[in-house]
Amino acid sequence: xxxxxxxxxxxxxxxxxxxxxxxxxxxxxxxxxxxxxxYCIGLKLIFRLRTTIAKLPPKELSGFLVQxxxxxxxxxxxxxxxxxxxxxxxxxxxxxxxLCKNTSTAALYLSIIIxxxxxxxxxxxxxxxxxxxxxxxxxxxxxxxxxxxxxxxELGCLFITAAASLILLSSLGVSSEQNPANxxxxxxxxxxxxxxxxxxTSELLQAEERRSSGISTSSSRRLKMKRMGSRNLSSSYLSKxxxxxxxx
Amino acid sequence: MxxxxxxxxxxxxxxxxxxxxxxxxxxxxxxxxxxFLLTLVGxxxxxxxxxxxxxTEEGKDESLxxxxxxLGLTGTAAVILAILSEASVLMKDEGGExxxxxxxxxxxxxxxxxxxxxxxxxxxxxxxxxxxxxNPSGYWGEYADLxxxxxxxxxxxxxVMKPLRNDRKYIRFIVCHFVQFAVCSExxxxxxxxxxxxxxx
Numbered sequence: 001x002x003x004x005x006x007x008x009x010x011x012x013x014x015x016x017x018x019x020x021x022x023x024x025x026x027x028x029x030x031x032x033x034x035x036x037x038x039y040c041i042g043l044k045l046i047f048r049l050r051t052t053i054a055k056l057p058p059k060e061l062s063g064f065l066v067q068x069x070x071x072x073x074x075x076x077x078x079x080x081x082x083x084x085x086x087x088x089x090x091x092x093x094x095x096x097x098x099l100c101k102n103t104s105t106a107a108l109y110l111s112i113i114i115x116x117x118x119x120x121x122x123x124x125x126x127x128x129x130x131x132x133x134x135x136x137x138x139x140x141x142x143x144x145x146x147x148x149x150x151x152x153x154e155l156g157c158l159f160i161t162a163a164a165s166l167i168l169l170s171s172l173g174v175s176s177e178q179n180p181a182n183x184x185x186x187x188x189x190x191x192x193x194x195x196x197x198x199x200x201t202s203e204l205l206q207a208e209e210r211r212s213s214g215i216s217t218s219s220s221r222r223l224k225m226k227r228m229g230s231r232n233l234s235s236s237y238l239s240k241x242x243x244x245x246x247x248x
Numbered sequence: 249m250x251x252x253x254x255x256x257x258x259x260x261x262x263x264x265x266x267x268x269x270x271x272x273x274x275x276x277x278x279x280x281x282x283x284f285l286l287t288l289v290g291x292x293x294x295x296x297x298x299x300x301x302x303x304t305e306e307g308k309d310e311s312l313x314x315x316x317x318x319l320g321l322t323g324t325a326a327v328i329l330a331i332l333s334e335a336s337v338l339m340k341d342e343g344g345e346x347x348x349x350x351x352x353x354x355x356x357x358x359x360x361x362x363x364x365x366x367x368x369x370x371x372x373x374x375x376x377x378x379x380x381x382x383n384p385s386g387y388w389g390e391y392a393d394l395x396x397x398x399x400x401x402x403x404x405x406x407x408v409m410k411p412l413r414n415d416r417k418y419i420r421f422i423v424c425h426f427v428q429f430a431v432c433s434e435x436x437x438x439x440x441x442x443x444x445x446x447x448x449x
Contacts, residue, residue: 012430012431039430043426043430046404046407046408046422046426049408050407050408050411053408053411054411054412054414058354058356059354061354061355061356061411062267062353062354062355062356065270065355065356065357065358065409065411066266066267066270066355067266069270069358069405069408069409070266070269070270070358070362071266073401073405076401077398077401078290078294080397080398080401081291081294081398082294082297082298084394084395084398085294085295085297085298086298087394088295088298088394089295089298089299089302092299092302092311092312092315093302093303093312104390104393104394107394108393108394108396108397111396111397111398112396112397114397115397115400115401118401119404122404122405122408126408173301
C-alpha cells in the first residue's frame with residue numbers, strides 16, 4: 001500500500017527532475033529529487049503517528065483529539081490566515097508587486113515556522129503522559145542548566161527561531177523590494193525549528209520503543225540521576241554563594 | 249450581555265463543548281449556524297484588521313473601498329444575526345426544570361465533517377493546478393506559496409483525525425489523499441507580471 005502511495009509521487013518528481021534539467025534549473029532538479037525521500041519519510045511518520053495515537057488510553061486520546069488536533073490546529077490555522085491576509089492586503093495596496101516580496105517572504109516563513117511548531121506539539125501530545133513527563137525539561141533543570149547535549153541544542157535552536165521570527169514579524173508590513181536578509185532569516189528560523197522537530201520526534205520514538213519493549217527503567221533511572229545531579233549542583237551553588245556572601 | 253442575562257439552566261442547555269463540536273453529535277442546527285456566523289465574523293475582522301493601516305493610491309481607492317464595505321457589512325450582519333440567535337434563547341420561557349449534569353464525552357474520533365473539510369482545504373492546491381493547466385501565465389505560483397502552510401496543516405490533521413480506523417477502506421483513503429497532496433504540491437511560478445493583472449486585485 002505504501003509503495004502504491006509513493007510511486008505516483010516519485011514518478012512526478014522524476015519527471016519534474018528531467019524537465020528542470022532541460023530548462024537548466026539545477027537547483028529545481030535537485031529539489032525534485034530531494035522531495036522523494038522527504039515525502040516517503042513523511043508518510044511513514046504519519047502512519048507511525050497514527051499507531052502511537054491509537055495506543056493512547058481513551059481519556060488521553062479524547063484530550064489529544066479535542067485539545068491538540070481541534071483547538072490547537074484551529075488556532076494555528078487562524079494565525080496562518082492572518083499572515084495570509086497581511087500578504088493579500090499588501091497586494092491590494094501596492095501597484096508594484098515587487099514591493100510586496102518582503103511581506104510575502106516574511107508571511108510564508110512565519111506560517112511555516114508556526115506549522116512546524118504545531119506539528120511538534122501534535123507529535124509531543126501523541127505520546128502517553130508518562131513519556132511526556134519523562135522527556136520534559138523542568139524549570140529547576142533549566143535554571144541550573146543541567147541539560148544533556150540534545151536539550152542544549154534544542155534550547156539554542158529555540159532561541160534562534162524566536163529571534164528569526166521576531167525579525168520576520170517586524171518586516172511583515174514593510175513595503176520594499178526583496179531583501180535577501182529576509183530570506184536568510186526565514187531559512188535560519190525554519191532550519192532551527194526543523195532541528196527541534198527532529199530531536200523531539202526521535203526522542204519520543206525512542207522513548208515509545210523503550211516503553212513497548214519494557215525497558216522503561218533506564219530512562220527513568222537517568223532522569224532520577226539527573227534530578228539528583230541538579231539537586232547536588234544547586235546545593236553546591238548555594239554553598240558557594242553563601243561562602244561568597246560571608247567573604248563579602 | 250445577552251449571554252450574561254441567561255439563567256444557569258439556559259446557559260447549560262445551550263452550551264456547546266469542544267468535544268461536541270469535534271464529534272458533531274448533539275449539535276443543534278442553531279449552533280451550527282451561529283458557529284458559521286462567528287467564523288465569518290472572525291475572518292472579516294482579521295481581514296479588516298490587516299487593512300487598518302492601508303494607504304490607498306490613485307485608481308485603487310474604489311476597489312479597496314468596496315472590499316472594506318463588503319467585509320464590514322458582512323461581518324456586522326453576521327454578528328447581529330449571532331446576537332439575535334442568542335437573544336431568541338433568552339426570550340424562550342422553558343420552565344424551571346432541575347439541572348441535569350451532562351455526562352463527560354470521550355472522543356475517540358473526530359467527525360467525518362471535519363475530515364471532509366480538511367480534505368477540501370487540501371484540495372485547494374489541486375484547484376490551483378487546474379487553474380495553471382487552463383492559464384499557465386497566471387499567478388498560480390504566488391497563490392500556491394500563500395496557501396501552502398494551510399494545505400500542509402489540513403493534510404496532516406486529516407490523516408490523524410480518526411486514529412482508531414485501521415480498516416482497508418480508510419487506509420486506502422489516506423493513501424489516495426497522500427497521492428493527491430504529494431503529486432499536486434508544487435505549482436511552477438509564472439513569469440513576473442504587473443500586479444494589476446492579478447484577478448484578486
